[in-house]
Amino acid sequence: MPVVVIANPKGGVGKSTLATNIAGYHASQGHAVMLGDADRQQSSRLWLGLRPPAARPIATWDLNADLIARPPRGTTHVVLDTPAGLNGWRFNDIVKLADKIIVPLQPSVFDIFATRAFLDQLAEHRHAGKMQVSVIGMRVDARTIAADKLRDFVDGLGLPVLGYLRDTQNYIHLAARGLSLFDVAPSRVDKDLEQWQGVCRWLDE
Numbered sequence: 001m002p003v004v005v006i007a008n009p010k011g012g013v014g015k016s017t018l019a020t021n022i023a024g025y026h027a028s029q030g031h032a033v034m035l036g037d038a039d040r041q042q043s044s045r046l047w048l049g050l051r052p053p054a055a056r057p058i059a060t061w062d063l064n065a066d067l068i069a070r071p072p073r074g075t076t077h078v079v080l081d082t083p084a085g086l087n088g089w090r091f092n093d094i095v096k097l098a099d100k101i102i103v104p105l106q107p108s109v110f111d112i113f114a115t116r117a118f119l120d121q122l123a124e125h126r127h128a129g130k131m132q133v134s135v136i137g138m139r140v141d142a143r144t145i146a147a148d149k150l151r152d153f154v155d156g157l158g159l160p161v162l163g164y165l166r167d168t169q170n171y172i173h174l175a176a177r178g179l180s181l182f183d184v185a186p187s188r189v190d191k192d193l194e195q196w197q198g199v200c201r202w203l204d205e
Contacts, residue, residue, distance in 0.1 A: 003078040004203065005098040010114040011084030013104045014138035016043035017171050019081035022102075024180025025200060026077040027056035034075045036061030038090070039083040051178030086118075095125045100203070102162065104138045105154065107146035112153050119157060134202060137164035163198040166191070 006019045016039070023035040023044075035058050037044040048060055061078065082094060095101075101122060105111055122133050135154050140147050142164065154161050170189050174180060181189045181196065 001076055001078060002099045002203075003080065003097050005080045005082060005094055005101045006104065007082045007086055007094070007101055007118075008103050008105070008115055009084060009086050009118050010111050013106050013111060014165075015039070015104055016041075016047070016081050017175065018102065018104050018136070018138070019044050019079050020047045020175065021171075021180040021182070021196070022199070022203065023058050023079045024056075024182040025196070025203065026079070027058050028180075028182035032059070032074060032076040033057075034059045034061040034078050036078065036080040038094070039081055041083075044081040047175055047178055049178070050176070055179060055183050091121075095122075095131065098131055100132045100134070102199075103133065103135045105135055105150060106138050107140050107144065107150040109149070112150065119159070132160075134160040134162050136162040136199065139167035140164040141167060160202060161198075162202050163195050165195050168192060 004022060006015045006022070008015060016037075019035065019037075023033050026033045035044055035048060045060065048058060051058065059075070061080070080094065080097070086094070103115065103119060103122070105115055119133075119135075125131060135157065137147075137150055137154070140150065147164070150164075168191075170181070170192055174184065174189075181192050186193055
């Protein structure tokens with residue numbers, strides 16, 4: 001049962017957008033998916049509450065405020081959305097659970113510097129176990145200098161880069177209906193699905 005954790009100590013980098021769409025991808029593949037939300041804002045949980053009955057099912061993973069337990073039997077894939085400022089015992093518990101961690105990054109000098117120490121912290125755990133870590137660019141306009149700076153930064157990390165997702169209203173409109181890119185006709189979101197190919201391949205490895 002692979003557990004995919006979306007983590008970055010910086011707030012507002014697109015963790016919930018990434019978590020809900022990964023859950024939607026796994027559900028589209030026919031898996032028994034559970035989406036957990038350890039963030040106080042509970043954005044992913046809200047998304048689940050908006051999800052229409054006709055959409056492929058994604059179960060809620062109820063997380064105790066003081067304990068992150070393993071999900072129940074019958075679940076084949078787990079996605080966990082985490083809070084900003086992730087550290088201490090909660091960081092350690094989540095790392096123990098994770099098979100894969102994806103770190104979303106935005107093309108901002110503040111995001112890059114805030115994430116550097118976190119990636120170093122993850123590297124210590126990665127070398128000690130079998131956990132896989134990757135990064136993905138969020139809300140990236142490829143034509144900007146900021147996007148070039150982001151690429152320069154991630155190129156020097158020695159970690160898999162799953163791709164760069166553009167800033168589009170598609171994510172906002174779909175989230176408002178409890179849907180992901182993988183719940184609608186591909187022709188409606190073809191540009192975005194193309195950018196997700198690297199993510200999907202890494203998830204399926």
